Amino acid sequence: MTQIVLVTHGEFGDELLRSAKMIVGPQNGVYSVPLLAEESPEGLEAKLDAVLQEIEGEDTLILIDLFGGTPYNVAARRMRELHIECVTGLNLPMLIETLMMRDRVTAAELAEVATQAGRESVRNLGPLLNK
Amino acid sequence: MGLVRIDDRLIHGQVVTIWVKALRSTRIVIVDDSVAADSFMQDVLRLAAPPGVTVDVCTVQEGIATLGEDTPGRDKTLVLVKSPRVAEQLYQGGVKFRALNVGGIGAGPGRRSVFKNISMSGEEIATLKRLMAEGVQITLQTVPGEKCVAFVSMAGRL
Numbered sequence: 001m002t003q004i005v006l007v008t009h010g011e012f013g014d015e016l017l018r019s020a021k022m023i024v025g026p027q028n029g030v031y032s033v034p035l036l037a038e039e040s041p042e043g044l045e046a047k048l049d050a051v052l053q054e055i056e057g058e059d060t061l062i063l064i065d066l067f068g069g070t071p072y073n074v075a076a077r078r079m080r081e082l083h084i085e086c087v088t089g090l091n092l093p094m095l096i097e098t099l100m101m102r103d104r105v106t107a108a109e110l111a112e113v114a115t116q117a118g119r120e121s122v123r124n125l126g127p128l129l130n131k
Numbered sequence: 132m133g134l135v136r137i138d139d140r141l142i143h144g145q146v147v148t149i150w151v152k153a154l155r156s157t158r159i160v161i162v163d164d165s166v167a168a169d170s171f172m173q174d175v176l177r178l179a180a181p182p183g184v185t186v187d188v189c190t191v192q193e194g195i196a197t198l199g200e201d202t203p204g205r206d207k208t209l210v211l212v213k214s215p216r217v218a219e220q221l222y223q224g225g226v227k228f229r230a231l232n233v234g235g236i237g238a239g240p241g242r243r244s245v246f247k248n249i250s251m252s253g254e255e256i257a258t259l260k261r262l263m264a265e266g267v268q269i270t271l272q273t274v275p276g277e278k279c280v281a282f283v284s285m286a287g288r289l
Contacts, residue, residue: 038237038238038244038248038250039237039238040139040236040237040238040250041139041140041237042139042237042239043237043238043239066144066145067144067179068142068143068144068145068179069143069144069145070140070143072143072144072179073140073141073142073143073175073179076175077169077172077175079171080171
């Protein structure tokens with residue numbers, strides 16, 4: 001089963017995981033690595049490395065809140081040495097879909113599932129409902 | 132020089148986009164020995180850079196050699212460095228910028244909080260004081276439009 005690592009600005013990841021558990025129930029193998037206010041990129045890097053070391057050898061998907069931010073810079077860099085998948089734009093539908101599918105597909109497939117789920121959940125309701 | 136900025140996050144999405152728009156920059160030069168030696172990290176940074184902006188990465192020595200007065204498009208160039216030390220190395224090497232923006236230095240061992248998301252060690256404060264004595268105007272500001280503090284106004288207390 002693919003291990004999931006959330007890397008976010010502040011404690012968004014922790015809270016999002018709590019929200020997701022309301023829907024999909026308790027989860028193992030999900031980690032949250034927050035970039036705290038005033039924390040340096042090196043501080044975040046050290047925390048992420050500690051988690052990645054703990055799950056070394058397992059299939060891993062990192063979900064990042066913001067394309068281009070420091071969590072992106074720090075996590076994407078790890079793709080050079082490690083066999084990990086990374087997807088940006090973390091949101092609740094992406095996380096829920098990822099948690100439901102992670103024991104059925106490979107990590108690379110799961111990265112695609114996450115990307116699709118995140119994208120497809122964004123809807124402007126006005127035009128859809130003719131309001 | 133458009134601007135020399137100290138930010139240990141270098142290019143990070145929204146913030147750099149706002150600066151590039153405010154300064155009408157067409158080029159970002161990252162001066163950092165470790166990123167200059169890491170082509171994968173350069174790809175990571177370039178992928179998320181604002182559209183229409185060239186991103187070059189060089190070592191401190193290359194920066195000294197190429198960022199002097201006669202650099203083409205110098206006033207449209209945003210120079211990013213991670214630390215006060217590198218800014219001073221550039222200056223001492225002959226890259227005589229007049230303005231220096233401190234935009235972000237994260238907390239770490241030996242550093243204390245100075246302003247918003249900016250922390251500094253005693254050595255880093257001393258480095259900025261030396262640059263200030265050279266006549267460099269140093270400001271602490273995250274993004275244009277937000278609160279801007281002149282280093283000279285707080286240097287006495289640090």
